[in-house]
Each structure stands twice: as C-alpha cells, then as structure tokens.
Amino acid sequence: MSISVSTLTKVYGTQKAVDEISFTAKPGVLGFLGPNGAGKSTTMKILTCFIPQTSGTATVCGFDVVKQPLDVRRHIGYLPESNSLYQDMYVKESLGFVAGIHKLHQPEKRIAEVIEQTGLGPEQHKKIGQLSKGYKQRVGLAQAILHNPDVLILDEPTSGLDPNQLIGIRQLITELGKSKTIVLSTHIMQEVEAVCDNVIIINKGKIVADETLTGLREKNNSSSLENIFISLTNR
Numbered sequence: 001m002s003i004s005v006s007t008l009t010k011v012y013g014t015q016k017a018v019d020e021i022s023f024t025a026k027p028g029v030l031g032f033l034g035p036n037g038a039g040k041s042t043t044m045k046i047l048t049c050f051i052p053q054t055s056g057t058a059t060v061c062g063f064d065v066v067k068q069p070l071d072v073r074r075h076i077g078y079l080p081e082s083n084s085l086y087q088d089m090y091v092k093e094s095l096g097f098v099a100g101i102h103k104l105h106q107p108e109k110r111i112a113e114v115i116e117q118t119g120l121g122p123e124q125h126k127k128i129g130q131l132s133k134g135y136k137q138r139v140g141l142a143q144a145i146l147h148n149p150d151v152l153i154l155d156e157p158t159s160g161l162d163p164n165q166l167i168g169i170r171q172l173i174t175e176l177g178k179s180k181t182i183v184l185s186t187h188i189m190q191e192v193e194a195v196c197d198n199v200i201i202i203n204k205g206k207i208v209a210d211e212t213l214t215g216l217r218e219k220n221n222s223s224s225l226e227n228i229f230i231s232l233t234n235r
C-alpha cells in the first residue's frame with residue numbers, strides 16, 4: 001500500500017482533531033471528504049511530515065512519517081490548502097528552486113515537462129505575484145509533482161478556480177492518478193464524481209465511510225453524493 005494509517009490520533013491542547021483513524025490507499029484518486037473542521041488538513045499535514053501525530057502510525061511507501069521523514073518527503077508531493085509561494089520569484093525560477101531542494105538530475109528537462117503538463121506555458125515568464133489565482137494554483141501543483149512522487153496530497157486544489165481551469169486541473173489529477181496515489185480533499189461533490197475512485201468521509205475526527213464511489217452509492221440506495229455526505233456528517 002502506498003499509504004497506511006493505523007489508529008492515528010492528533011490532539012491540539014484539549015481539541016481532538018483526529019480520533020484513531022485507520023485507512024490505506026493505493027494508486028488511484030482517493031477523495032478525502034468531510035465538513036469544515038473534520039480533521040482532513042490535520043491528517044494531510046501528518047502524512048506529509050509537517051506536524052507529528054499524538055499517537056498511532058502512518059507510513060508512506062513503507063516509510064514511517066516520524067522515523068523516516070526524509071524518505072517520506074522523497075516519495076510525496078504536497079499542495080497545501082494555503083499555497084504559500086514566493087511572490088517575487090519567476091515561475092521557472094521557483095521551479096528551479098524546488099528542483100534544487102530535491103537535487104534533481106537534469107532539472108531543466110523536468111521543469112519543461114512539468115510546465116507543459118500543468119499548462120503553465122503561456123505564463124512561465126511571469127513573476128508568481130503577477131499570476132491569477134488559477135495559475136498560482138498550477139504553480140503549486142507543478143512544484144508538488146516536480147520530483148515525480150508516487151504519492152500526492154492535494155488539499156482543496158481547485159478552490160477558487162474558474163470552470164475552464166477546473167476542468168484542466170481535474171484532467172491533470174485524473175491523468176496523474178493512473179500511476180500515482182492521490183489523496184484529494186475537496187468540498188465539491190461534482191469533483192469527487194469526476195475524478196475519485198475511492199472516497200473516505202471523515203466527521204469530527206472519525207472515519208464514517210471508506211468505500212469505492214460506486215460502493216458508497218449502492219450502500220446508500222443510489223442517493224446523490226451530496227445527500228450521502230449530509231446524512232453521514234450530521235450525526
């Protein structure tokens with residue numbers, strides 16, 4: 001399994017944000033859904049070694065997030081919810097900077113590939129601060145996939161994008177999901193229908209559904225995903 005999480009718990013002070021969750025993920029796109037404050041970003045931050053868990057374990061490509069963080073970082077790409085980019089850097093320069101962190105061989109070639117893949121071509125000579133929100137999001141995605149990781153963690157990657165850009169990014173996620181394990185957090189149920197193979201719904205720090213998209217619908221009398229979400233998270 002590319003991701004394996006076992007009885008993972010995170011407590012902030014007195015707030016239990018993640019409560020003994022266990023799940024696995026393999027190549028494909030896993031929708032990671034839940035209401036605001038359910039614990040999605042917290043789980044993603046633990047998987048990407050940004051914060052430590054309180055208890056339980058998580059491994060990425062067999063590497064433990066606490067004991068082997070450097071190995072985990074080599075295998076994972078992360079687009080955080082608040083995608084903080086260096087506004088004064090040029091697009092290509094920022095990708096060169098990230099390539100340096102990953103010590104990539106032939107960075108120029110890989111940067112050109114990723115610019116093509118993320119549709120950044122027309123904007124590649126601009127400073128990040130001059131880009132529209134959608135293109136900034138593409139830069140974040142380009143940075144996340146630059147080292148060709150096996151696992152991608154995308155925290156609301158399409159929030160605030162226009163319908164044309166949405167389609168482009170969703171196509172890219174679908175394409176990447178053919179070979180990589182993608183954990184995708186989103187509040188857009190249409191997006192889940194469009195790109196996800198499997199779905200986890202988390203509510204108040206606990207997993208309330210972990211199914212294939214078709215399995216989830218069958219179990220809930222073919223109800224819409226929106227209705228399933230509402231019924232599982234209003235308990």
Ligand SMILES: Nc1ncnc2c1ncn2[C@@H]1O[C@H](COP(=O)(O)OP(=O)(O)OP(=O)(O)O)[C@@H](O)[C@H]1O
Nearest residue numbers: 012015016017034035036037038039040041042043
């Ligand atoms: N650094 C922190 N200190 C204290 N509490 C925190 C911290 N980060 C998150 N929390 C709390 O943990 C809970 C889970 O937050 P988290 O950001 O993981 O939710 P989420 O599912 O990603 O929500 P959203 O959909 O709004 O992004 C919330 O109650 C939140 O207030």
